[in-house]
Amino acid sequence: MIPYALSKNSMPVGIQDVPRGLACNCICPACSAPLIARKGKRKSHHFAHYRQPECTNALESSLHLMAKAVLKRSTKIVLPPIYLHGRERAVEYARLYQYGSVRAEAYLQGMVPDLILETPDNKVLVEIAVSHSSRSDKIWKLQQARLAAIEIDVLDLHLELAGMGKGGDLCAFSEAIIQGIRHKKWLFNPKQHALEYQCRERSDRKKVKHKQFDGRHHHIVESCPEGKRFRRSGPREGCSYANVFSDCLHCSYCFEIEYAKKHVGYRQIATQPAYVYCLGHK
Ligand code: SF4
Ligand SMILES: [Zn+2]
Structure with a gap:
């Protein structure tokens, strides 16, 4: 269904601006074929090609x-x-x-x-x-x-x-x-x-560490100003950290999570989180 057409003087017109049938004097904006204005009672009013099938780009061209x-x-x-x-x-x-x-x-x-x-x-x-x-x-x-x-x-x-x-x-x-x-x-x-x-400049760009523990892969950043999690053992016992997906992703201090990218063909796709831009220290 073509919603808008071109009048004989190349002006775009709506279906309500023209008389019914071939008297609309309109052409298709995509292929320039003559159009008829269909103003029946059952379907919504629209333009259609006169005695030929609809061309492929008529709808897009008319909207554009x-x-x-x-x-x-x-x-x-x-x-x-x-x-x-x-x-x-x-x-x-x-x-x-x-x-x-x-x-x-x-x-x-x-x-x-x-x-x-x-x-x-x-x-x-x-x-x-x-x-x-x-x-x-x-x-x-x-x-x-x-x-x-x-x-x-x-x-x-x-x-x-x-x-x-x-x-x-x-x-x-x-x-x-x-x-x-x-x-x-x-x-x-x-x-x-x-x-x-400005926000990126003000934020703390925290490098994401990729760790394997409890049989799962974890993406974490050290020294979380909000104290989301604390180490329970090891050399950094008592130090805070955050899990990128469980904590930073939903945190109001997280301005952005930057992902590492790789090329697939000519497209770049994001792989895993590389940095968290944290505004928690401000
Ligand atoms: S973004 Fe939030 S959760 Fe992540 S390190 Fe900063 S304050 Fe902690
Ligand atoms: Zn057409």
Whole structure:
């Protein structure tokens, strides 16, 4: 089912904006084939290819196009809250960002984001995700360029709306794109990056030791400021330590657990904990 189509003058349109059948005068945003507007009583209203099977990318292309059109027409968007690594409380709540101009598919510092929303002294990049989310090399480039960027998962957003019976409802779609935060996430935010850097600098970077006792493998860090566990014997008797997974993972003083990584093919995968960034001594 195609929720949005392109009109003959290449403008994205919703099903409620056009007359029924071939009179809608629309084409498929993916393959440019003529579409008909199906506005029956049994199924939710949608576009379909005229006398041919649906092409593979019609849904994704229509969502991508419409999301871009919505943000080009708007001058504001609610940006998602900022959370520090592993924290549940936001350091900055969702906020309204008002922009003066929009550039689409423009080259910027080695990247071509879907949209750049600009004010005279700020810019926020927007990636519209429809099938796969942004790859790590893109995030790395954003980090190097210190550019704020969000990703909007429009496929998830559309599926949620479809579940509420608003699959092709352009008003609901626009409102979710502009006002909603459920399907937005920061790919990179310079403020979050700076705060996380400060926290890492302030924390005690404890090396994880890998020990075998009681017939089990244990990941432990020495000198736990919270005194989670104490040695009962041996040369370090009475000294405190913590178990990474039983104690640090749930501890409010644990800022981050850094994992050792290894390459599998061209991907990096985390293997076992290497360091705990502990803020317990502060
Ligand atoms: S993170 Fe918590 S449990 Fe782990 S060493 Fe620090 S204070 Fe102890
Ligand atoms: Zn098509």
